[in-house]
Amino acid sequence: MPNLSQHFQTETYFSINSEDELINSFRLRDQKKLVLPQGLIYPFNVRSYFTWQESNAVYTYLLFKTPNWDMPRGVVFKRFASNGEPTGGLCSWCNAYGSSEDIGMLSLHVDANVSLGYFLCHDLRCIEKIEEASARAGKSPEKNIAQLYHRMASLFENLNK
């Protein structure tokens, strides 16, 4: 009988010990766009991913680690300026529904020539939204969380230095 079950990731816990370590988790091209979060005290502990936005909410930062990676990896998303009708939609990572205030296109550079767009929660609070939705539905969030981490991991696998 074929085994169709996917290998789902469980939580990964990691620590960031210094500002340098945080900065060096990001690619050089992304380090230029880093605005570090205020009031961060080192070391700090992360459950699977850590995210923040700079004050203008133009850039959203994501720091993530799978169990297979030695080190966490970071990426910088840029909010796609919308100049048309406000639209909302479904986040492609957590399936939360929201208005254009909450959910929209975030872009990132794969390399110097290629950028990709993802339709996501602007603040990347996907894990919280999954947990809230599961609690409301009385379901375990485990499968959706695993799927979220799988999607995040695929994003990083696509990136070049």
Ligand SMILES: [Zn+2]
């Ligand atoms: Zn989301």
